[in-house]
Amino acid sequence: MRIALMGQPNSGKSTVFNDVAGYKAITSNFPGKTVKYTLTKFNLLGQTIELVDLPGTYSLTSFDLAELEARKYLLKGNVDVVINVIDASLLSRSLELTLQLLELKLPMVICLNMIDEAERKGIRIDTEKLSKVFGVPVVPAVAIKGKGIKGLFSTAYKVGEKKKIGKTINFSKDVEDVITPLSIQIKKKQIEREFNVPERFLALKYLENDSYFMENYEEKNNNLFKEIVHFQNILKETHGRQSDVVISSERHHLSMNIYESVVSLTKPHISLIDYLDNILMHPFLGYISLGLIFYLFFNLIFSVGKMVEEPLLDYFYKLIPLLEKSIDSGTLLFSIISGIIQGLAGGIAIVLPYLFPFLFGLAILEDLGYLPRIAFLLDAFLHKIGLHGKAIIPFILGYGCTVPAIMATRILESERDRFIASVLVTMIPCAARMTIIFALVAFYISPQAALAIYILNIIVIIISGKILSRLLPEITPGMILEIPAYHIPSIKVALAKTWLRMKEFIFVAWPLLIVGSTILSLLQYYKGDMLINNLFSPLTSLLGLPLVVGTTLIFGILRKELSMLMLIQAIGTSNVAAVMSTTQIMTFTIFVIFYVPCVATIAVLWKEIGSKRTLFAVGFTFVLAVILAIITRFVY
């Protein structure tokens, strides 16, 4: 049996999903974090259930790519049961999607998630009454605490077995008088079969002028097109508004009426967290706190990282001389073993100490609901680079990893905005590059120098954004972004999320790192590295870097942190300062941050913005890196 989780953005679908799947889908407190679906299989009453977590969608009339993906999946027709996850504290608005889902005539269960939050807000919901109105079971739940989830799935299973379909709720009579004849026309021509949806659903989509359903038949079926326009005009004349506004207003009123009939309002409990916005979104204090939060965050990563890096590195340094005692340092075996040790050391001592505090801190900020607030504060600034506030969400995620950040650009409405944001996101120092900044610059030069790199990076991104938006002059559609209520982050969930993101490093990057170290050892043993280094010598000499750096730049394309770790191996000492001057360290770091995104990023760019634009991004960032590195060489 296949069950799909469907609901409005930020209603907790992924949290419900993770309750049964273990922490597999990233959850955060901002609308639109799930941009592609995630699948899991689990066992329920001896049956294998396939559960799919779909991106959130406000309605079945879709706009952005993530919403379209959810609708497409649902219309494919291989879902047995839909679980409509609702944020109970936003019941009236959420019911608009529920009404549309019912029109699809699929077996369905309603999950009233965050029922505790609704009660705190003074919203008491009569679930039995709600269930009667729609003719589908309603299960209250608190997904973050795992409450009600077992009951939800056993109910869903029963609904799926019986193929129980809910009621379709009628609009006002004059609107129904238009829907009915149009449905009949559609059924006569059997157009609904093409889309695999009920005719009433299709009639409504046509009255709403939904571009997907309109475009797909316009050429094929001219007659029906005339009918549709005719019916749209009837609605327009009788209501004095566009037909799509008539339908959405009808749904809105129906939802409001249902809401009022099932809810009794009590006094809300106001807690301290409700006052947080008085500071964090204040026109003056808001910006001060934003700066302060990120400054503290930066210091936290550095102090935790340094505290752990130093003793761990010392420990690994002691291993190499020990090895020299037992194996002759001129042999191949020695090269291989020391390569493996350096690969391990790089991961444990240099990368993880910075990666963990960063990802954990990011998880806390995400779950609290701070990201959409930053979008609000910075919207005006982002307009200056031709984007709008929502683009800040992929940018911030970019400090974690570029790949999900590029996927997150799907929350932007226009293709041009997605392209500009994607190119700019590749320049944001991801966690891998962050470890380079911290472990090289902050460690060997000073934390201030590391902070300066971050500031320089932001300036370069602003200038690049200005250039790109000049090249593609088009007005960005304005921001429309829901600002969700704050949630107190759960440490357990934040740790699970950190672990999920770290896994990427541990299981993908680390093995690559060890293999890379070994290959480099072999290359050095057979003097192959000299060949590559000579090939790169025009670039390295232009940047004033030691010749041995050449090989490391290739590894950096695989994974950015490899450049640094390979550097340590290539120069033959883990005390970088002994071989490279501070200017060289700075130049190397600047170059590595900006030049050519890593392989995984190139792959996701290719998928999201196409081959030509990806090549443009690669070329653009490479040229930029060379220019910036040369400037650093002579200025710093």
Place this chain on the structure above:
Amino acid sequence: MTITLDSIGENQKVKVISVSGGWGIRQRLGCLGIHPGDIITVKRSAIMRGPILISVHGNQVALGRGVAGKIIVEVIE
């Protein structure tokens, strides 16, 4: 008196008269509970002609100035 939402001051309550944008913007706003007839409270307005924060049906939504300029409203309080 009817004006656009972007010119409403903080803590003022308004009623939506109509949305003058195209199909996409009407639908998007509709999804967030902003239709003709709905009541909106302007809660905050960001500096440098930044977005405004509104409260509608117990929910907070940030709207860019451009978007807010397309919502025609009537002050009720």
